Amino acid sequence: MPPSLPALTTPVLLLFFLLSSVSASSLPLEDGIRVVSAEKRIDLTGPIVKVFLTLKVENALAASDASQVLLAFTPTEVEHLAIVKATRAEGKRKKKTYLPLSVEASDLAATPNGARLYSVLLGTPLKPAEATTLEVLYVLTHSLEPFPAEISQSESQLVYYRDSAVLLSPYHVLEQVTYIKMPSNRIESFTRMDPTNRAGTEVKYGTYNNQVPNSYLPILVHYENNRPFAIVEELVRKVEISHWGNIQITEQYKLKHGGARHKGVFSRLSARILHLLFSLFGSKNIPAIQQMRLLNFQLTKAMGSGD
Incomplete structure (x- = not known):
């Protein structure tokens, strides 16, 4: 005899509730946040990697107050992450001030590409339809790979650096650009994507528009770096x-x-x-x-x- 309708409904509803709970736990709390513009500047002039982010974020009109903004890092970046600092810009032009913000590892589940999330605590919540600008600095150590691995005294030291042409983010990014600064004009090779421009010691990726959450475009730069490591x-x-x-x-x-x-x-x-x-x-x-x-x-x- 087939089971009755109530007997089928209860397990199905329970399974749906469990799946919904798992999905909700993996989503950012402030799902109304979007990145209006993002500028990423990567400084490769020394033995460590310094990355400067300027993010203009906006809260949706129908969303609730946002108390945090999430940053995403690849598993490799997390292994080499030495420091993360963030400030919030307030005021305009000459009267602009920067308020230090706390940054901590998020307990939200990892994103589909295995990225780890960090929370930038805003202090003053971002109300619906409001926007603010965040300045983020993070430093990576042991992220430059010498290639070739052995050189003679008369040879230059060449290294590899790997990253993404677009910002890895759990949010929708409307506009973004990435700059990579090298210590000299000797750049052996770099990944070319449309659009890509080089001017002297700097390579520019972008501008890119309307990137979906968790976008990632791998790039590789091979350049001269004679600094002592x-x-x-x-x-x-x-x-x-x-x-x-x-x-x-x-x-x-x-x-x-x-x-x-x-x-x-x-x-x-x-x-x-x-x-x-x-x-x-x-x-x-x-x-x-x-x-x-x-x-x-x-x-x-x-x-x-x-x-």
Whole structure:
């Protein structure tokens, strides 16, 4: 005998309720938020990656007050995330002030692409139909991959950097642009997407319009970065306080270079000459740098062994 209608309805309704609860828990609390404009500036001039975001966000007319804005990071970015700071711009032009905001990891479920969410707590809730501008800074460490992994003393250090041409966000983004700043004009290659423009040491992706939530367009940049990648493996700090109130602090650092490994012969003489020429011509003088590398190569070849 087939089950009665009430017997079927109860399990179906229960299953629907459970699925609805799971779906609701994975959605942002402020689903009325949208990003009106987003500017992403990636600074690759040093050994760490600094990313500056300027986000103009707007709350929908029919939505409730928004107490937070969510930021999304890929799993790889979360592993290398050193710091996240956010401020809220208030006022106009010369009277504009920036109010520091708290940022904390969100307990909302991960997005479909596995991204982790962080909450920027607004302090003063954003009312329906209101807009505000957020300034976000986050820093990534160990995100630059040396390639080639080994270089000689006369070679430049080249690195890979991976990111997205568009802003990864749980919100609808109406307009956005991404700028990537490199330390020199020597850019071996970069992913080209329409539109993409390069001007000197900077690559621009965008403007992109009407990006759906959780959009991601992977890009790869291969460029020259001769900065030392100093890593503190161990730090020991000793504080000595005498009976007379004197304080002596001693710090011992165990450092290593996290960039490309050195191969072949190392010459202290050519290293000193390179240092002298760098101080005379400056690290941004590309023709001078090329001459230095040629001289360094000739010296190393002539000496035949380390000094």
